[in-house]
Amino acid sequence: MIDDNDYREGFIQGFFAIRGSAAALAAALPRGVDQQGDTWKK
Numbered sequence: 001m002i003d004d005n006d007y008r009e010g011f012i013q014g015f016f017a018i019r020g021s022a023a024a025l026a027a028a029l030p031r032g033v034d035q036q037g038d039t040w041k042k
Helices: 004-036
Strands: none
Touching: none
């Protein structure tokens, strides 16, 4: 049986982990291309 508290805790952590990585990716993409130019070819 799943404890509601554990389930909610895991869901919140997963949500923020996904949102955080998405935000980091979105922030890194333009910066990587603008500053380095050839970052994604390496």
